[in-house]
Amino acid sequence: FVLLWQTMDTFYPKEQYMLVVPLAVGTGIAFLASVLLTVIYIPSVTSTTLKLRSGIIPTFRDAKSFGKHRFGAELVTILLGSMVWGPLISSILVGGLVGLVLFVLLWQVTEQFTLRFLVFLCGMTVVIIFRVLLLIAVRTKLYEAFYRPKPARANIITLALEAANFALSFGFIIVRSVKLLFISAFYIGRIDTPFLAPGVGNPWGYFELDNYPTIFTKDILAHEAHRHPFIEMLGTVYMLKLRHGDYFGSRAGSCWRLIFVFALMPWLSKYRLMTRANMRDEGMTIESERSSINFVSLRNLVPPDNEIQCRPDSRENAGKEAQDQSPVPANDSSVLDRNEGAPDEVDVETDGPSFSSAHEKAIWLEHKNAVLELEVKELKRKLLLLEMKVHRRSSLPQLKT
Structure with a gap:
């Protein structure tokens, strides 16, 4: 011991x-x-x-x-x-x-x-x-x-x-x-x-x-789902829409907003264009996004070309629409003077199916216009990606030979 x-x-x-x-x-x-x-x-x-x-x-x-x-x-x-x-x-x-x-x-x-x-x-x-x-x-x-x-x-x-x-x-x-x-x-x-x-x-x-770390990120996302600036702005838009009705968020306002963004703040769409570089690989083509483009106006959801068909009763509906239209008053001289020397209406030939009414033709033209705008938008995206690749290659240091 x-x-x-x-x-x-x-x-x-x-x-x-x-x-x-x-x-x-x-x-x-x-x-x-x-x-x-x-x-x-x-x-x-x-x-x-x-x-x-x-x-x-x-x-x-x-x-x-x-x-x-x-x-x-x-x-x-x-x-x-x-x-x-x-x-x-x-x-x-x-x-x-x-x-x-x-x-x-x-x-x-x-x-x-x-x-x-x-x-x-x-x-x-x-x-x-x-x-x-x-x-x-x-x-x-x-x-x-x-x-x-x-x-x-x-x-x-x-x-x-x-x-x-x-x-x-x-x-x-x-x-x-x-x-x-x-x-x-x-x-x-x-x-x-x-x-x-x-x-x-x-x-x-x-x-x-x-x-x-996953739970920590989950907590941040839970707060972002309620207090994100876009969520708050979207809530404000909904409240204004409920308050003012059709006077808020009209098609004209949407068009002016798009023009303002693309003309003065094009960088706002930079992230969306860069993340859509593999749009073709993901199956998100022009044909699959026609409805989403036309639905922006919240009015006419235009179907694709193969779904636009002339109904059998289209001629009757066109005749009824023509009868429902009110004629030009006889005492309205200003209207007669303006239409007196006007040439006859000339039909513009467009590539597409034949229509029985002017309303269906207008819808088809509006749809084609939306498709063309989307194609132009895609070409701009490709041009932006090409410029970024050229800038990236020019900024790389030259390897020693």
Whole structure:
């Protein structure tokens, strides 16, 4: 028992600084980590919101990954407690790791091992510095990007580096392990950003090893669904439409709005044009978007060409419409004077089916006009993409021949 007591007594720190210094330094590091983790949430929320609005984080155009954000909206209730306990535990772990390293360096039991390790670390540092200087001198002469102007010399240098790196890789792996350990301890409190790479910890596609970043994004989307500027503007438009009726949101106002946007603010449609670069591949062609273009006016939803057919009773309807029209008053001399010298109506030949009434012909012409506008719009989109490709190629640095 006395021998055991003497053996255990050797493990107690002999000096007070062996405990005070690690505790003081670890507490300071833990406090700094907690402050950093607490403050970083505000810019992270702003950055994620802007990425969602600008399309950097895909939403509606990536239904596979966006669908998981629409399910389980009640999970956002765990974020408040996680934002409190996550930084607390993370700061304790970071401070504890730093304090543990200092305690191992100062403890009398591990003092001899740490001195040997420090000597080994100094030797590794000298070798690494010499290796870096050698690589700087050799790299510019033996390598040009992925090519070797002098293959024989490059092969000799590569063989020597592989032999040296085989021994140095042990130290590199130790350093990498320490870095990943500290980063993992710090990212326990970062529930706003993913720590694992895409696909890691998600083997079956439904279970996520770390789903906190998804819940964080889900909470932002829940707020955006109610307070997004476009949602607020759309609500204002609906309220004005209910208040003013047909006097608000007419076809004339829509046309003036389109002219104003395309003439003075063309960059508003830049994101839509850039994201529609693969419109043909997605099956979203001109033929599939005719109805959506014509429905903007909220009036006549024009069917495609093959659906425009002359009904059997169209001639009778045309005759009834002509009878219902009121004739020109006889005493209206101004109208007679204007029509007196007017030439007869000339039928303009247009490519299309024959119509029995002027109303069906007007509808068909309006439909063809919408199709032509969409084709012009698509040509402008292709021209914009071509200009962007030319600008991108001209801005690339020229490769050395």
